[in-house]
Amino acid sequence: MEDEIKVTKKRLAVIIGENGQTKKDIQKKTPT
Structure with missing residues (x-):
């Protein structure tokens, strides 16, 4: 699960x- 979270954060x-x-x-x- 932690690895998946890391991958999603990177994405x-x-x-x-x-x-x-x-x-x-x-x-x-x-031009502003």
């Missing part, structure tokens, strides 16, 4: 990281 971290990068890219493309 969530990757998803959050990807979302963060896309947000940064959108901010760069659209």
Whole structure:
């Protein structure tokens, strides 16, 4: 069970990281 939790946390971290990068890219493309 613990291993599964670690894997899911890693997946969530990757998803959050990807979302963060896309947000940064959108901010760069659209001037504030």
